[in-house]
Amino acid sequence: MKWLKRKDKKRPNYSSKRCPNCATELPLRMTVCLECKQKLGEVDRYGIAKKPTDWKAYTICIIAWTVFIGYVYWAFIYKKT
Numbered sequence: 001m002k003w004l005k006r007k008d009k010k011r012p013n014y015s016s017k018r019c020p021n022c023a024t025e026l027p028l029r030m031t032v033c034l035e036c037k038q039k040l041g042e043v044d045r046y047g048i049a050k051k052p053t054d055w056k057a058y059t060i061c062i063i064a065w066t067v068f069i070g071y072v073y074w075a076f077i078y079k080k081t
């Protein structure tokens with residue numbers, strides 16, 4: 001029964017998923033919880049929706065660090081030459 005296990009792991013056979021925040025059952029295609037407005041990702045193998053990666057926050061963080069490092073470089077290294 002190895003093949004069956006592998007298949008189950010790859011594609012969980014759930015018809016609904018649970019919100020990780022408030023445990024409300026929601027249809028699989030929902031991307032936002034109806035109860036608490038939490039953003040939802042795909043269902044995991046326990047039937048609970050994953051929290052999607054917040055790419056916007058990551059991007060803002062990376063840009064902020066790039067600007068900061070760029071400023072430090074400009075202020076302390078570039079001026080000396």
Ligand SMILES: [Zn+2]
Nearest residue numbers: 019022033036
């Ligand atoms: Zn919820």
